[in-house]
Amino acid sequence: MTTSSCTHLSYAKSLDNSFSGCEECVASGRLDWVRLWVCQECGHVGCSDLSPGKHATDHFYRTGHPVVRAYAPGDDWYWCYVDELFFELEETPLSPTHP
Secondary structure: OOOOOOOOHOOOOOOOOOOOOOOHHHHOOOOOOOOOOOOOOOEEEOOOOOOOOHHHHHHHHHHHOOEEEEEEOOOEEEOOOOOOEEEEOHHHHHOOOOO
């Protein structure tokens, strides 16, 4: 995948966190998320658009934070909401520790 079209690469940075799930889903007692995405600007963890809550996308619309990273073993891709682009980086700035 290419990074040449994403104009928000500065948001893809190292965030040293371990996550237990989608923040909004956990707060409401829901545990039915499908995948998790991590906001690269503030570290918010939200469920993907395959999940009922779609909290990662909701976070983007509320905050304008453009880049999320997939949070699953083996997933090293990012999504830029503004540029509507999936991409990978040669050097991964965030290496999550999966439970």
